[in-house]
Amino acid sequence: MINQINNYLSLMRLNKPIGIYLLLWPMLWAFFIATNGQPNMFIMFLFIVGVILTRSAGCVINDFFDKEIDSKVERTKERVVANGKVIPSEALILFLGLIALCILLLLMIGLDILIYAIISFCLIVVYPLAKRVIKIPQLVLGIAFGSSIPMVYIAEIGEVTPSCILLYLATISWAIAYDTYYAIADKNDDLKIGNKSSAILFGAKDISYPFKLHVLTLALLFIVGLINELELFFYISLLIALMLSVYQKILAAKRIPYQCISAFENNNYFGLIIFFGLLLSYIYE
Incomplete structure (x- = not known):
């Protein structure tokens, strides 16, 4: 019984929370920017729980659809x-249970965000299949990972603003960047089995494009900072994040799989640094 529970936890990737962190940071950016540093703590708590549940559901449905493919890839065969x-x-029953809990959270937050929640749900289901059809499935991932941002704005202030749109675009750009590093680790296996990815699409420029996308992400966040008149701390955090982007590019340069995974995981610090920059900006404004 305990072993099977551990298997379910592994299926939800709760033993590997990096995906939760990468979903969490843009959502927290949105909460603080939308509310000028004064988020509704209860709503924010519900969104954090929602991030954990939706990411877990995404992992479950991904493994459900990819079971045949995963068995042929060295990194995922176990x-x-x-x-x-x-x-x-x-796995399917577990997925439906997680979605049911997400619906319960949605009812607690409010139906104003229903349309975005439905789109997010569809993207979660579609993403594993997108790898078979779309040349850059990471775009679908980015749209899914950023879908919490308009939900936050509507839940907190009742509207989607220019800052919200820019944050969403920044999150999409960031997701394509870091997931390309992840995809490089599987590039050879993906080529053998016919999977598509940004790493394959970018070809020999698979290292340089993630860095350029990181720069685009930071440029969009810089504009958000100007619009919202954020303090110097925020811009310092963007500079530190840029240095992390350079480090990630160097880390992945030789395309050694475990180093590419490390570059991917380093993006947790990228998001964390920017969040701290936001936090300090509002504390000392």
Whole structure:
């Protein structure tokens, strides 16, 4: 029984929370910018729980659809659906249970964000299939990962503003950047089995494009800072984040899989630094 619970937790990737962090930072940026540094703590708590649930649901449905592919890829062949420790019907039931909890959270937050929640749900389901069809499935991932931003704005201030749109675009750019590093680690296997990814699309420029996308992300955030008249701390955080982007590019330069994964994971600090810059900006304004 305990082993099976551990298998379910592994299926939800709760033992690897990096995906939660990467979803969390843009959402927290949105909360603080939308409310001028004074978010509704209860609503923010509900959104944090929602991030954990939706990311878990995304991992479950990804492994459900990718069970045959995962079994052929060295890095993923021991995932619990691919190796048979969790059967597909169990994974599907778990996914539906997680979505039911997300719906409960939605009812607690308010139906004003319903349309965005439906779009987010559809993207979660579509993303695993996008890898078979779309040349840059990371774009779908970015749109999904950023979908909490308009929800935050509507839940907190009742409207989508120019800052909201810029934050969303920055999050999409950032997601394509860091997930390209992740995709480089699987590039050879993806080419063999016919999967598509930004790493394959970018070809020999698969290292330089993520850096350029990081720069685009920071440029968009810089504009958000100007619009919202943020303090110097925020711009310092963007500069530090730029240095992290340079480090990630160097880390992934030789395309060694574990170093590319490290470059991907380093983006947690990228998001964290920017959040601290925001926090200090509002504390000392």
